[in-house]
Amino acid sequence: NAGVTQTPKFRVLKTGQSMTLLCAQDMNHEYMYWYRQDPGMGLRLIHYSVGEGTTAKGEVPDGYNVSRLKKQNFLLGLESAAPSQTSVYFCASHLSFTDTQYFGPGTRLTVL
Amino acid sequence: KQEVTQIPAALSVPEGENLVLNCSFTDSAIYNLQWFRQDPGKGLTSLLLIQSSQREQTSGRLNASLDKSSGRSTLYIAASQPGDSATYLCAVRSDYKLSFGAGTTVTVRA
Numbered sequence: 123n124a125g126v127t128q129t130p131k132f133r134v135l136k137t138g139q140s141m142t143l144l145c146a147q148d149m150n151h152e153y154m155y156w157y158r159q160d161p162g163m164g165l166r167l168i169h170y171s172v173g174e175g176t177t178a179k180g181e182v183p184d185g186y187n188v189s190r191l192k193k194q195n196f197l198l199g200l201e202s203a204a205p206s207q208t209s210v211y212f213c214a215s216h217l218s219f220t221d222t223q224y225f226g227p228g229t230r231l232t233v234l
Numbered sequence: 235k236q237e238v239t240q241i242p243a244a245l246s247v248p249e250g251e252n253l254v255l256n257c258s259f260t261d262s263a264i265y266n267l268q269w270f271r272q273d274p275g276k277g278l279t280s281l282l283l284i285q286s287s288q289r290e291q292t293s294g295r296l297n298a299s300l301d302k303s304s305g306r307s308t309l310y311i312a313a314s315q316p317g318d319s320a321t322y323l324c325a326v327r328s329d330y331k332l333s334f335g336a337g338t339t340v341t342v343r344a
Contacts, residue, residue, distance in 0.1 A: 153330060165323075165334045172330060180331075212277060219265045220285060223325075223332055225278040 123148050126226035128213050134232045135203045143198040143229050145213030151224075153216050154196040155180075156188060158209040159228075165212070171196055203233045236261045236328050240335035248343050253311035255338045257324030262302050268332070269298055269309050270323040278323065282309070314342045 129144045145154065156168040167180030169188040177188045185207060187199045196215075200207060213226040237260040247253060257267070266285045270278040282291045282298045284307065290299045295312040311318055321339045325332040 164336050167331060170330060214278075219327060219329070222280050222283045223268060223327075224280065225270075227277040 125149065126213055126215055126224050128211075128226040128229050130229060131227065132230050134234065135200075136234050137204060139203050140199070140201050141203065141231075142200075143211055143213075143231075145196040145198070145215075145226060146194055147213075147215045147224070148194060149215065149217070149224070150193070151215035151217050152193075153218075154190065155214045155223075156186070156196065156198045157212045157214065158182065159212060160209050168198065168211075205233045207231065208233045236264075236326055236333040238324060238326055238333050238335040240322075240324055240338050242338060243336065244339045244341075246341040246343060247314055249314060249316060251314055251342075253309075253314050253318065253340060253342075255309040255311075255322050255324075255340070257307040257309070257335055259305045259307075259326045259333070261328060262305055263328060264302065265327045265329075267298075267300055267307050268325045268327070269296075269307075270325065272321045272323060272337070274320075281322075314340075316342045316344045318342050 126147045152173050155170045157165045166182045171177050171190040174193040189197045211229045216223040239258045241256045268283045269281045272278050284291045284300045297310045300307045319342050321337045323337045324335040
């Protein structure tokens with residue numbers, strides 16, 4: 123099993139550009155999450171999904187959109203990137219509330 | 235709202251010493267508590283998962299305890315090694331969401 127994978131690993135954008143981050147898991151997990159991690163701010167939840175076709179807002183959803191068209195994939199989109207979105211983005215997934223949550227390796231995004 | 239606190243924020247010990255990392259949370263209505271390790275520039279690796287009905291979990295040199303009623307968990311790492319240097323994060327699940335502490339950064343000196 124590859125576990126949780128994220129694409130790309132690194133990306134540099136200019137202000138106003140758009141991009142999509144892809145998260146994929148091969149563990150048949152129902153729950154998937156997108157977090158951002160910033161120095162001094164810890165991990166903050168952006169959006170999450172409780173199953174295929176569902177999405178919901180987390181703590182810091184503004185400026186981001188998500189889609190979960192297939193159970194194994196969770197996409198995070200930035201429509202118009204801003205320097206404040208410079209961060210490390212992590213995807214995570216788990217099967218149920220009593221199971222371990224697994225994290226991907228992260229995507230380091232810089233917005234100039 | 236669940237608040238998770240980790241003390242100390244940083245810890246430096248000589249190799250061979252036992253490590254004790256503390257985590258406290260404000261709402262005892264939890265499903266479980268998870269300890270993670272994060273190396274610089276890397277993702278989070280799950281170390282131990284303790285269900286709300288359990289008192290402790292062990293894996294090798296790692297032992298984690300949970301006292302749900304008092305809102306506390308402790309991670310013990312026996313006979314520390316330089317390879318244990320990392321940031322350790324505690325996270326509590328109350329529902330769909332994991333609430334994270336800010337982490338304890340550990341340095342083990344050779």
